[in-house]
Amino acid sequence: MRIVVCAKQVVDLAQIRMNRETREPILSGIPLIIGDIEKNVLEEATRIKEQHKAEVIALSIGWPQPDGTILECLGRGADRAVMLADPIFETLSSTGVATVLAKAIEKIGDYALILLGEGSTDNNSGQVGPMVAQILGLPLVSYARQLEIVEDKVRIVKGLEDCFETAEASLPVVVTVSAEINEPRIPTILDVMEASSKPQESWSLGDIEISREELEQHHSVKVLSNQYPEQTRKNILFQEELGKSVDSLLQNLVKEGVLER
Amino acid sequence: MTKVTSIVVGAGLAGLSAAYSLARDSIDVLVVERGDYPGAKNITGGRMYFLPIRSLFPELWDEAPWERHIVREVLTGVSKCSSLSIEFSNQKYNNKPYHSFTILGSRFNKWFAQKVAEKGARVINKYKVDDLILDNGKVKGIVVGGAQIEADVVIAADGTMSQIAEKAGLRGKREPQDFALGVKEVIALSPQTIEGRFRLKADEGIAQLFVGSLTKGMLGAGFLYTNRDCISLGLVLGIKDLTDCHLNVMPYELLEEFKLRPEIVPLINGGESVEYSAHVLSESGIKGMPKLFGDGILVAGDAAGMAMNMGLTVRGMEFAIASGALAAEAVRMAKKQNDFSAGALSKYQDLLKESFVWKDLNTFRHAPDVLANPRLFGEYPQLACTMMEKLMTVGEEPKKKLSTTISKELRSRLALSLLRDSFRFWRM
Ligand SMILES: Cc1cc2nc3c(=O)[nH]c(=O)nc-3n(C[C@H](O)[C@H](O)[C@H](O)COP(=O)(O)OP(=O)(O)OC[C@H]3O[C@@H](n4cnc5c(N)ncnc54)[C@H](O)[C@@H]3O)c2cc1C
Numbered sequence: 032m033r034i035v036v037c038a039k040q041v042v043d044l045a046q047i048r049m050n051r052e053t054r055e056p057i058l059s060g061i062p063l064i065i066g067d068i069e070k071n072v073l074e075e076a077t078r079i080k081e082q083h084k085a086e087v088i089a090l091s092i093g094w095p096q097p098d099g100t101i102l103e104c105l106g107r108g109a110d111r112a113v114m115l116a117d118p119i120f121e122t123l124s125s126t127g128v129a130t131v132l133a134k135a136i137e138k139i140g141d142y143a144l145i146l147l148g149e150g151s152t153d154n155n156s157g158q159v160g161p162m163v164a165q166i167l168g169l170p171l172v173s174y175a176r177q178l179e180i181v182e183d184k185v186r187i188v189k190g191l192e193d194c195f196e197t198a199e200a201s202l203p204v205v206v207t208v209s210a211e212i213n214e215p216r217i218p219t220i221l222d223v224m225e226a227s228s229k230p231q232e233s234w235s236l237g238d239i240e241i242s243r244e245e246l247e248q249h250h251s252v253k254v255l256s257n258q259y260p261e262q263t264r265k266n267i268l269f270q271e272e273l274g275k276s277v278d279s280l281l282q283n284l285v286k287e288g289v290l291e292r
Numbered sequence: 293m294t295k296v297t298s299i300v301v302g303a304g305l306a307g308l309s310a311a312y313s314l315a316r317d318s319i320d321v322l323v324v325e326r327g328d329y330p331g332a333k334n335i336t337g338g339r340m341y342f343l344p345i346r347s348l349f350p351e352l353w354d355e356a357p358w359e360r361h362i363v364r365e366v367l368t369g370v371s372k373c374s375s376l377s378i379e380f381s382n383q384k385y386n387n388k389p390y391h392s393f394t395i396l397g398s399r400f401n402k403w404f405a406q407k408v409a410e411k412g413a414r415v416i417n418k419y420k421v422d423d424l425i426l427d428n429g430k431v432k433g434i435v436v437g438g439a440q441i442e443a444d445v446v447i448a449a450d451g452t453m454s455q456i457a458e459k460a461g462l463r464g465k466r467e468p469q470d471f472a473l474g475v476k477e478v479i480a481l482s483p484q485t486i487e488g489r490f491r492l493k494a495d496e497g498i499a500q501l502f503v504g505s506l507t508k509g510m511l512g513a514g515f516l517y518t519n520r521d522c523i524s525l526g527l528v529l530g531i532k533d534l535t536d537c538h539l540n541v542m543p544y545e546l547l548e549e550f551k552l553r554p555e556i557v558p559l560i561n562g563g564e565s566v567e568y569s570a571h572v573l574s575e576s577g578i579k580g581m582p583k584l585f586g587d588g589i590l591v592a593g594d595a596a597g598m599a600m601n602m603g604l605t606v607r608g609m610e611f612a613i614a615s616g617a618l619a620a621e622a623v624r625m626a627k628k629q630n631d632f633s634a635g636a637l638s639k640y641q642d643l644l645k646e647s648f649v650w651k652d653l654n655t656f657r658h659a660p661d662v663l664a665n666p667r668l669f670g671e672y673p674q675l676a677c678t679m680m681e682k683l684m685t686v687g688e689e690p691k692k693k694l695s696t697t698i699s700k701e702l703r704s705r706l707a708l709s710l711l712r713d714s715f716r717f718w719r720m
């Protein structure tokens with residue numbers, strides 16, 4: 032059984048700082064990591080592999096930058112990795128991403144299970160998984176919080192707003208998982224070392240027979256602005272002795288409407 | 293079991309230098325660093341003297357992320373409400389090869405690690421080496437989160453508190469006076485602002501040292517270094533004084549007070565704090581060194597106590613880089629004979645003794661005793677400021693003759709100890 036895991040690279044949100052003048056996030060120099068939900072997806076694939084005979088292939092589209100995300104996927108149990116890198120992906124809409132993934136999955140071929148996160152850590156559109164299923168003409172089960180392979184079917188417990196739903200579908204199938212599905216284990220250093228000797232392939236647009244023009248149609252995302260809300264500070268310094276300063280501070284807070292008398 | 297030829301614990305300057313040298317000689321090397329990335333945990337003040345290490349990796353230095361080359365040195369003595377600065381600039385500091393540079397660990401080590409990886413070494417971040425595999429006292433590898441990796445040789449480059457050297461039984465007990473604590477803030481400002489405020493041209497930088505009331509009489513000093521687009525500002529405080537001190541002040545409080553001094557406020561005004569860190573430094577010099585080699589193990593950089601307060605300068609970075617490279621050289625020789633015993637690896641110590649590392653540390657071996665003198669950090673800066681105040685101030689009363697003012701100050705205060713201390717400082 033072949034499992035394809037789609038893993039997205041995201042910038043490490045914990046390391047982002049804001050430019051105070053432009054109010055935009057400073058993205059340069061921030062490393063790319065795999066998102067948290069991808070860790071759940073890889074854990075689930077690895078868990079299945081431990082119970083059934085399976086090969087796990089990590090598929091990632093990103094932009095060319097030497098990074099450790101592919102290695103991390105391999106360290107987290109993928110047997111091999113396929114990387115598609117092109118600057119064009121940076122501004123692709125969800126349909127564009129789904130188109131590229133679907134093409135790559137077709138090229139990988141012979142798939143039984145395609146696993147994705149329910150939404151990515153950064154954009155969280157939640158659209159890519161369903162679109163991949165649509166393009167490939169496969170059944171989709173989304174928001175999986177429990178997954179089991181029973182012969183040639185998957186049995187899945189889905190988390191809905193106010194209830195759980197159990198669904199069954201025949202392989203091949205696309206499944207999007209939610210964070211509740213498992214607790215991703217931390218790879219050992221040996222896993223990390225082994226990762227670098229596992230096969231990695233890098234594909235270009237030509238390899239998946241997709242033209243730049245075709246992708247340009249999906250360049251629908253135009254970022255108009257990406258700024259945090261303006262904050263103004265009054266910067267008032269109360270320099271009298273402590274008791275008086277506290278009084279002045281209180282008076283000012285009341286005046287500003289922060290406190291009520 | 294997984295086995296490699298060599299393992300470097302810690303991706304600081306010492307570890308990266310060792311790994312780079314090994315990989316360059318095509319020796320299989322694995323670097324294990326507990327930080328999120330190399331540089332994440334490497335705290336330094338910020339100035340590296342370039343000439344001692346220039347010849348080590350000449351192919352690297354042109355593209356290194358140096359911040360600014362130092363063209364001006366300032367020594368400032370501070371008292372409660374006044375300060376006296378001595379400024380030294382030197383045209384020669386503007387000529388290549390530059391004499392010294394400021395660096396930021398978070399940028400420099402990240403870049404260095406990339407070069408190490410390009411040479412073929414494996415650098416693994418986010419894993420802490422917990423223990424050594426020991427067999428009858430011989431080091432056989434490392435233990436990381438329960439997983440074991442064997443190696444012919446382990447280079448402990450894990451910084452001042454080196455647990456690896458301790459686990460290998462190479463280090464004895466150490467005392468509070470062997471250590472200082474550094475607290476540091478990095479404050480972002482635009483390059484233009486920095487150049488304007490400090491009267492610098494592009495790429496030029498200053499190094500400023502502060503002694504006096506800012507440490508409240510404790511052994512220690514303040515430092516300020518200009519980087520490309522930020523300022524490193526911090527304090528180094530003797531741990532013995534900090535723990536003994538009846539003042540009961542916290543290092544971060546002293547740093548806050550330092551930042552509020554009128555000498556500092558206009559320099560950092562409007563800047564954003566982008567890094568805050570604290571780190572222990574070794575202060576004991578050559579006397580505090582552990583044993584540098586054992587069966588299957590070498591110790592380099594701060595882990596080997598190769599950092600030192602030499603009065604007007606803290607040095608450790610060049611020692612780290614040079615000792616790492618020499619450790620690698622010893623490994624290369626050991627590999628040729630396929631003998632990684634303590635006897636074979638002792639070559640490392642021989643190499644060190646021929647190098648500037650040992651020579652400098654040896655020359656300055658008395659520095660810790662000379663510097664452990666509270667007058668240097670309290671009374672003398674105070675004296676200098678008082679004297680200047682008397683010389684410079686014109687009050688209502690008729691002004692006294694200069695010689696009277698000076699000799700009165702000197703007589704009234706500490707004249708003998710000043711002479712004695714000056715002499716000791718001179719000899720250091
Ligand atoms: C505040 C301050 C100011 C200084 N100013 C200067 C200066 O201006 N000029 C100068 O030359 N020197 C200065 N020094 C000294 C200088 O920074 C050090 O000597 C030098 O950086 C030491 O490098 P190192 O590689 O030996 O150690 P470190 O940089 O400490 O590197 C050790 C590495 O090992 C890692 N590590 C530790 N334990 C483990 C483990 N168990 N498993 C995995 N990884 C581990 C750490 O995360 C770290 O990355 C200053 C130091 C401080 C603290």
